[in-house]
Amino acid sequence: MRFDELNLKPQILKALVKMGYETLTPVQEQTLPHILAGRDMIALAETGSGKTAACAVPLVQAVDPARRTVQALILVPTRELALQYVTEISQIAKYTDIESFAIYGGFSMAIQMGKLNHGVHILVATPGRLIDMLYNTSLRLSDVQTFVLDEADEMLDQGFEQDVDFICSCLVHEHQTLLFSATMPTEIKRLTQKYLNDPVLVELNKEQAAPASLEHCFKLVKPHHRLDTLLELIDTEKPVQAILFCNSRRGCETLYDHLKKKTDSVEMIHGGQDQNKRTSLFRRFKKQQIKYMIATDIAARGLDFAHASHVINYDFPQNAEAYTHRTGRTARMGRKGRAVTFCTPRDIQRLKSILRQNKITPIWLGQEPDLSLPPKRGKQTGKKHGPRGGETENTAHNKPRRPRRQNRRSSGGAKPH
Numbered sequence: 227m228r229f230d231e232l233n234l235k236p237q238i239l240k241a242l243v244k245m246g247y248e249t250l251t252p253v254q255e256q257t258l259p260h261i262l263a264g265r266d267m268i269a270l271a272e273t274g275s276g277k278t279a280a281c282a283v284p285l286v287q288a289v290d291p292a293r294r295t296v297q298a299l300i301l302v303p304t305r306e307l308a309l310q311y312v313t314e315i316s317q318i319a320k321y322t323d324i325e326s327f328a329i330y331g332g333f334s335m336a337i338q339m340g341k342l343n344h345g346v347h348i349l350v351a352t353p354g355r356l357i358d359m360l361y362n363t364s365l366r367l368s369d370v371q372t373f374v375l376d377e378a379d380e381m382l383d384q385g386f387e388q389d390v391d392f393i394c395s396c397l398v399h400e401h402q403t404l405l406f407s408a409t410m411p412t413e414i415k416r417l418t419q420k421y422l423n424d425p426v427l428v429e430l431n432k433e434q435a436a437p438a439s440l441e442h443c444f445k446l447v448k449p450h451h452r453l454d455t456l457l458e459l460i461d462t463e464k465p466v467q468a469i470l471f472c473n474s475r476r477g478c479e480t481l482y483d484h485l486k487k488k489t490d491s492v493e494m495i496h497g498g499q500d501q502n503k504r505t506s507l508f509r510r511f512k513k514q515q516i517k518y519m520i521a522t523d524i525a526a527r528g529l530d531f532a533h534a535s536h537v538i539n540y541d542f543p544q545n546a547e548a549y550t551h552r553t554g555r556t557a558r559m560g561r562k563g564r565a566v567t568f569c570t571p572r573d574i575q576r577l578k579s580i581l582r583q584n585k586i587t588p589i590w591l592g593q594e595p596d597l598s599l600p601p602k603r604g605k606q607t608g609k610k611h612g613p614r615g616g617e618t619e620n621t622a623h624n625k626p627r628r629p630r631r632q633n634r635r636s637s638g639g640a641k642p643h
Contacts, residue, residue, distance in 0.1 A: 237321035251276035266425040291323040294345030353389035378407040468536035491517035539567035546583040
């Protein structure tokens with residue numbers, strides 16, 4: 227199906243042509259008609275399937291530019307994803323008078339409110355900053371016609387369950403709710419039952435957990451040979467761009483120290499850096515000003531790096547979901563991509579789980595292990611460390627839960643409506 231077959235505004239079609247969007251991706255083809263019809267929807271879709279445009283196109287179509295109020299709200303878990311959304315929406319709305327804007331922590335609330343007062347039609351927000359502004363500014367959500375909850379499972383994994391619940395409860399008037407998620411945990415089922423009205427369910431990841439255009443390659447390595455193996459792989463494969471994933475900040479720093487001696491075009495990104503630096507690095511990588519990006523799982527979710535030809539799991543992913551989101555940074559929107567995962571003998575059991583859960587047929591680079599063998603029994607030390615003894619990056623398993631929001635009412639700020 228083509229975009230020009232939809233009853234879209236001419237200005238939107240003109241922008242889509244300039245962006246090179248002609249044919250709808252499967253997630254767009256299955257979701258756009260329901261969104262344009264005003265239905266509430268739950269969409270479970272593979273990463274890199276075109277979900278951002280699936281939301282942005284109908285939102286730009288529905289907004290009335292003459293009304294300078296927030297008519298669409300998109301809630302996302304990270305600042306980087308918020309900025310990505312605004313960039314996509316701005317391109318789609320280029321030939322219209324529709325304004326989009328992102329609010330997130332680490333930036334002046336007064337400046338953000340000044341922009342909102344000037345007139346914003348589509349607002350993209352992270353949960354914490356949105357709640358801060360609801361309590362402490364004149365921001366209101368009473369004109370929101372469509373509410374989008376994107377990367378819902380990641381948002382709840384990061385401890386935002388109460389925040390999301392609170393924001394949903396603020397939208398008391400009739401509106402459309404769209405929920406996008408890779409998985410459907412119990413907490414999301416509860417949210418959908420409470421806040422969505424007769425939603426249509428679209429499941430594009432039921433039979434396939436990863437893009438068909440993605441090659442899943444695996445390399446059996448000895449831990450102390452991993453760096454040499456990486457350098458050989460880079461020399462052989464010659465990636466256009468590559469994201470190299472480590473499980474810890476210390477692992478990132480160690481690999482960066484080694485790799486920067488071999489190439490001038492390498493950077494690293496992890497949660498210990500301030501947001502401005504992370505945003506700058508993401509932007510430079512998207513512009514192909516950086517060839518190799520060493521990263522923790524902070525770069526594994528939702529972000530679109532169109533030119534990344536390779537994802538290399540230098541450290542073996544913690545679980546099947548982490549593998550899916552890491553490798554989903556390549557082979558996006560139908561493009562070809564290659565994921566190469568280094569695995570040591572101690573990773574074999576987790577590897578078998580990933581292959582089974584993600585329905586992957588592995589391509590082995592070199593020696594192929596016998597996956598039918600039972601796991602080796604070793605001594606249990608009772609200690610858990612990241613690779614090379616480094617501390618693991620905060621994930622859903624070790625992040626502290628955010629403090630309860632009830633005390634905000636006593637801060638003297640205005641109550642949200």
